[in-house]
Amino acid sequence: MSESLPEVSPHRMAELVTELGRVGEQPGGGLIRFVYDDAWRTAGGLLAHWMAEAGLEVRTDAVGNVFGRLAGTESEATVLTGSHFDTVPMGGRYDGALGVLSGLAALEALSKTFGRPKKSLEVVALCEEESSRFPANFFGSRAMLGTIADDEPETLHDADGMTLADAMTRIGLDPRAIGSARRNDVEAFVELHIEQGRVLQDEGTRIGIVTAITGLRWLDVTVSGRADHAGATPMDLRRDAMQGAAEMTQAVTALVEAEGRPAVATCGAWQVLPGGVNIVPEQVTFSIDLRHPDEATLDRLAGRIRQECARIATRRQLAVALNDTKLVPPAPMDESVRALIEKAAAEQGASARPIPSGAGHDSQMWAPHVPTAMIFVPSVDGRSHCPEEYTAPEDCAVGASVLAGTLRELAY
Amino acid sequence: MSESLPEVSPHRMAELVTELGRVGEQPGGGLIRFVYDDAWRTAGGLLAHWMAEAGLEVRTDAVGNVFGRLAGTESEATVLTGSHFDTVPMGGRYDGALGVLSGLAALEALSKTFGRPKKSLEVVALCEEESSRFPANFFGSRAMLGTIADDEPETLHDADGMTLADAMTRIGLDPRAIGSARRNDVEAFVELHIEQGRVLQDEGTRIGIVTAITGLRWLDVTVSGRADHAGATPMDLRRDAMQGAAEMTQAVTALVEAEGRPAVATCGAWQVLPGGVNIVPEQVTFSIDLRHPDEATLDRLAGRIRQECARIATRRQLAVALNDTKLVPPAPMDESVRALIEKAAAEQGASARPIPSGAGHDSQMWAPHVPTAMIFVPSVDGRSHCPEEYTAPEDCAVGASVLAGTLRELAY
Numbered sequence: 001m002s003e004s005l006p007e008v009s010p011h012r013m014a015e016l017v018t019e020l021g022r023v024g025e026q027p028g029g030g031l032i033r034f035v036y037d038d039a040w041r042t043a044g045g046l047l048a049h050w051m052a053e054a055g056l057e058v059r060t061d062a063v064g065n066v067f068g069r070l071a072g073t074e075s076e077a078t079v080l081t082g083s084h085f086d087t088v089p090m091g092g093r094y095d096g097a098l099g100v101l102s103g104l105a106a107l108e109a110l111s112k113t114f115g116r117p118k119k120s121l122e123v124v125a126l127c128e129e130e131s132s133r134f135p136a137n138f139f140g141s142r143a144m145l146g147t148i149a150d151d152e153p154e155t156l157h158d159a160d161g162m163t164l165a166d167a168m169t170r171i172g173l174d175p176r177a178i179g180s181a182r183r184n185d186v187e188a189f190v191e192l193h194i195e196q197g198r199v200l201q202d203e204g205t206r207i208g209i210v211t212a213i214t215g216l217r218w219l220d221v222t223v224s225g226r227a228d229h230a231g232a233t234p235m236d237l238r239r240d241a242m243q244g245a246a247e248m249t250q251a252v253t254a255l256v257e258a259e260g261r262p263a264v265a266t267c268g269a270w271q272v273l274p275g276g277v278n279i280v281p282e283q284v285t286f287s288i289d290l291r292h293p294d295e296a297t298l299d300r301l302a303g304r305i306r307q308e309c310a311r312i313a314t315r316r317q318l319a320v321a322l323n324d325t326k327l328v329p330p331a332p333m334d335e336s337v338r339a340l341i342e343k344a345a346a347e348q349g350a351s352a353r354p355i356p357s358g359a360g361h362d363s364q365m366w367a368p369h370v371p372t373a374m375i376f377v378p379s380v381d382g383r384s385h386c387p388e389e390y391t392a393p394e395d396c397a398v399g400a401s402v403l404a405g406t407l408r409e410l411a412y
Numbered sequence: 413m414s415e416s417l418p419e420v421s422p423h424r425m426a427e428l429v430t431e432l433g434r435v436g437e438q439p440g441g442g443l444i445r446f447v448y449d450d451a452w453r454t455a456g457g458l459l460a461h462w463m464a465e466a467g468l469e470v471r472t473d474a475v476g477n478v479f480g481r482l483a484g485t486e487s488e489a490t491v492l493t494g495s496h497f498d499t500v501p502m503g504g505r506y507d508g509a510l511g512v513l514s515g516l517a518a519l520e521a522l523s524k525t526f527g528r529p530k531k532s533l534e535v536v537a538l539c540e541e542e543s544s545r546f547p548a549n550f551f552g553s554r555a556m557l558g559t560i561a562d563d564e565p566e567t568l569h570d571a572d573g574m575t576l577a578d579a580m581t582r583i584g585l586d587p588r589a590i591g592s593a594r595r596n597d598v599e600a601f602v603e604l605h606i607e608q609g610r611v612l613q614d615e616g617t618r619i620g621i622v623t624a625i626t627g628l629r630w631l632d633v634t635v636s637g638r639a640d641h642a643g644a645t646p647m648d649l650r651r652d653a654m655q656g657a658a659e660m661t662q663a664v665t666a667l668v669e670a671e672g673r674p675a676v677a678t679c680g681a682w683q684v685l686p687g688g689v690n691i692v693p694e695q696v697t698f699s700i701d702l703r704h705p706d707e708a709t710l711d712r713l714a715g716r717i718r719q720e721c722a723r724i725a726t727r728r729q730l731a732v733a734l735n736d737t738k739l740v741p742p743a744p745m746d747e748s749v750r751a752l753i754e755k756a757a758a759e760q761g762a763s764a765r766p767i768p769s770g771a772g773h774d775s776q777m778w779a780p781h782v783p784t785a786m787i788f789v790p791s792v793d794g795r796s797h798c799p800e801e802y803t804a805p806e807d808c809a810v811g812a813s814v815l816a817g818t819l820r821e822l823a824y
Contacts, residue, residue: 197644214643218689229796230678230701231626231770232609235669237794242679243665246658253655257647266642267654269689272682277630277699279680279797287689289642358643382649384641385691 005347006109006404008102010393013400016101017393020046020085021093029387030090034133034158036064036167043085047100047125054108056123062177063143063168064127070107072120072411077187079411080122081106081403083362084129084140091130092389094194098377098396100125102192106404110412117411119187129362133158134167141365143181153178188337188410189366192375192403194391196359198382206398207345208355208376209338212293213364214262215330217302219288221248221309224319227274227282242272242281244318251308252288255301262356263301265290293330293356331364337373337406344405350398359384375403417759418521418816420514422805425812428513429805432458432497433505441799442502446545446570448476448579455497459512459537466520468535474589475555475580476539482519484532484823489599491823492534493518493815495774496541496552503542504801506606510789510808512537514604518816522824529823531599541774545570546579553777555593565590600749600822601778604787604815606803608771610794618810619757620767620788621750624705625776626674627742629714631700633660633721636731639686639694654684654693656730663720664700667713674768675713677702705742705768743776749785749818756817762810771796787815 023046024031024039033039044066051058051068059067066085072078083099103123110121126140134156142148153165153175165175195201200208225241249267256263269287288305292298306322313320338354345352355376366372377399380390391399435458436443436451445451456478463470463480471479478497484490495511515535522533538552546568554560565577565587577587607613612620637653661679668675681699700717704710718734725732750766757764767788778784789811792802803811 195644196641197646198649199646202649216643227798228794229608229771230680231628231676231703231772232607232791232796233676233770233794234609234611234673235665235676236673237610237614240665240678242661242682246661249654249658250662253647253652261646261648264643264645264647266652266690266692268642268684268691268693269687270654270682270684272680275681277681278678278701280678281680289690291643358645359641360643379644382640382645384644386639 004113006106006113006401006408008105008109008397008400008404010397012105013101013396014393016105017093017098017396020097020101024087026090031087031093032089033085033087035086035128035139036171040086041171044125047085050104051123054104055111056107061143061181062173063140063181064173065140065143065181066125068104068107068123070111070117070121072118073116074118076120076185078120078122078185079188079407080124080186081190081407082124082126083191083193084126086128086130086132088130088132088385090387091385092387094389094391095196095384096129098194098391099192102396102400102403105400106407109404110408114408114412119411121407121411126362134164136164138362138365141362143178144183145365145369146179146182148178186370189363189370189372190337190375190403190406191361191363192377192399193361194379194384194389195376196379196382196384198379199355200376200378201380201382203353205353206350206378206395207352207402209341209352210333210357210374210376211354212333213331213357213361214291214293215295215298216326216328216360217290217298217324218326219290220323220325221286221288222321223248223284223313225282226280228280230278230280233280238280239317240280241284241318244312244316245284245286247312248309249286251312252305255304255308259301262358263292263297264358291358295330328360331367333367333373334371337371340406340409341373341375341402344402344409347405348398348401350402375399416525418518418525418813418820420517420521420809420812420816422809424517425513425808426805428517429505429510429808432509432513436499438502443499443505444501445497445499447498447540447551448583452498453583456537459497462516463535466516467523468519473555473593474585475552475593476585477552477555477593478537480516480519480535482523482529482533484530485528486530488532488597490532490534490597491600491819492536492598493602493819494536494538495603495605496538498540498542498544500542500544500797502799503797504799506801506803507608507796508541510606510803511604514808514812514815517812518819521816522820526820526824531823533819533823538774546576548576550774550777553774555590556595557777557781558594560590598782601775601782601784602749602787602815602818603773603775604789604811605773606791606796606801607788608791608794608796610791611767612788612790613792613794615765617765618762618790618807619764619814621753621764622745622769622786622788623766624745625743625769625773626703626705627707627710628738628740628772629702629710629736630738631702632735632737633698633700634733635660635696635725637694638692640692642690642692645692650692651729652692653696653730656724656728657696657698659724660721661698663724664717667716667720671713674770675704675709676770703770707742740772743779745779745785746783749783752818752821753785753787753814756814756821759817760810760813762814787811
């Protein structure tokens with residue numbers, strides 16, 4: 001292996017991010033690029049064009065994943081990199097997109113510096129990860145892994161009532177051909193992504209080497225009390241569901257704060273009924289999003305939350321019901337690939353640290369199947385899922401260069 | 413004055429409550445009788461019919477208030493009793509209606525037992541108090557007192573966009589004639605109403621003699637933090653608006669609980685934004701409904717609430733803004749009329765106690781203008797503004813008899 005390093009320039013990354021960031025941009029900022037819509041199609045076409053310009057073999061599969069391939073000289077086995085190119089509603093230019101663009105720039109740099117790899121190298125622009133249009137989470141990765149259920153295309157609807165199958169058919173994709181998207185030749189997956197938090201920025205670290213993608217539990221908590229007249233009911237005779245829910249949300253926070261990083265819990269969605277200014281709240285439903293990369297810890301915290309909520313409800317003469325609405329097990333990243341990322345970062349002189357991922361990513365779909373790892377780059381102020389999402393071109397370039405170094409170790 | 417007592421029977425009260433309670437009843441229970449709708453018109457017609465049957469002179473004014481009059485032998489001055497006959501959405505059979513029916517039954521009993529009074533006695537069924545259809549609160553009382561603003565009929569709309577003026581015109585009332593509803597001959601107002609709380613029931617007391625209608629402040633509290641990714645943002649780096657709001661609502665409750673009865677505060681209307689399960693809440697708006705019958709205490713509590721919210725916001729690096737959205741000063745009831753109610757209760761052998769009214773009532777419109785007082789009867793389980801609203805016929809009868817005794821003192 002040559003001793004020179006693959007290098008991606010800040011200028012190249014800025015150019016790619018800026019161009020792709022125009023596709024689906026709304027007046028006043030914020031991106032809307034939902035799977036199979038017009039902006040999404042334009043973005044897919046632009047990415048295919050860039051892949052071809054970089055000298056890669058371009059291909060689109062049955063669900064609209066776009067691939068750029070550098071065929072291996074010795075093996076058909078494929079080292080895969082990439083991420084998704086759909087966005088959340090009014091999202092930013094980096095979430096997902098930066099992983100695709102870094103993969104493209106990395107293959108471009110590797111090809112230019114080192115020529116063809118021994119194993120095949122491929123960058124993928126995955127069609128869907130965010131569930132912004134259909135509740136189809138990770139649709140691109142799942143198509144490649146063969147884990148899409150047969151009834152999904154006909155049963156999943158968007159907000160306008162259109163099925164996923166109809167949305168595919170409308171742009172010339174055949175939902176009956178989804179099975180053909182399956183890949184059995186992938187032997188490693190490396191995804192670059194923005195951190196979406198502020199840990200790297202606050203420390204001034206350039207590279208996060210993801211240890212595990214966090215496990216996640218979503219709980220719906222329903223607290224029931226009694227609606228009473230806000231003027232005529234003395235405080236000592238009330239059973240106010242909101243007072244109970246307020247105490248519960250603080251107890252949840254106190255529990256994860258006592259556990260310490262990386263435990264997090266968020267109570268983000270609230271409904272307070274009947275909702276009148278002059279009526280004591282009768283029923284409150286709120287969500288708990290609880291995350292930890294260690295499954296045993298996650299179980300223990302969920303158990304403690306149940307206990308605390310029950311204790312608070314009893315003391316306040318309220319009823320409480322907790323329902324699990326989502327369970328995602330933690331996905332540990334592959335240690336040998338993590339070591340290669342660490343080595344590549346050291347070669348680039350980039351500071352690096354292990355970091356858990358608190359957010360979900362395509363990599364968690366891949367991890368149970370093939371050696372998988374993730375590279376994080378800093379997010380300014382930790383902003384994500386919003387138009388203010390930003391990573392400096394220099395940080396993007398360091399990330400893409402470390403990705404290139406890692407892929408070089410895996411494929412050359 | 414004769415030594416016999418005016419008496420209203422439980423049977424008569426049950427009959428009236430049951431009949432009127434059918435008008436506007438929804439399938440499955442709950443009343444909808446909004447000003448100027450069909451059920452409201454039917455109810456007004458039925459009340460007029462009953463008033464005529466009781467030998468009263470019946471009249472309807474320009475806004476649809478219905479009157480039954482027993483003309484005085486010595487004076488044109490009028491002693492007025494009654495309440496409103498509109499309901500809240502899915503309301504009960506007693507709120508407002510019981511005051512009208514008790515007035516009717518009281519005048520019936522007085523006329524039968526003692527003949528014509530010296531001063532004129534009138535029962536009024538007020539057209540509107542609840543703001544259920546138009547934000548016109550106390551429209552019936554305000555018409556009689558001449559305090560309806562000129563622009564109200566044209567500017568107030570119902571949920572379907574119809575103006576109050578159009579709703580009046582549609583049923584043959586002339587909005588330009590509202591001024592003619594003004595009355596200058598009323599020299600006392602006595603209103604019977606259900607307690608809407610559970611103080612009388614819990615004590616086994618039959619009659620509440622209202623000391624004052626509570627003063628009220630409505631505040632809108634807006635807490636602003638920062639939206640962050642629920643997975644990627646460590647707890648110690650968050651500025652979670654909902655955690656701040658939860659602490660504030662508990663502080664508000666603690667403050668009024670420490671003050672003790674009759675101080676009450678309710679945080680009933682909530683909006684949590686952006687409202688995603690996996691997004692740290694950025695902005696929370698909630699309402700505070702604060703009540704106390706003593707104005708100085710109300711001011712002091714409102715000041716303390718502002719201080720507490722500011723202190724909590726500062727400690728949590730949040731911003732908070734509190735806006736007054738409604739201020740209603742306390743309305744003390746007339747001491748001499750209260751004494752007459754006390755005397756009438758004693759004559760009937762009915763247990764009585766002074767009680768503040770935590771809810772608003774037509775009487776608070778009348779109190780600044782003429783000697784005004786209120787009689788409360790027990791509400792089972794304190795339920796009100798719901799189909800379960802209930803007062804036993806015996807309690808209704810005792811209330812109506814005490815009302816009759818009070819009116820006798822005032823008019824005979």
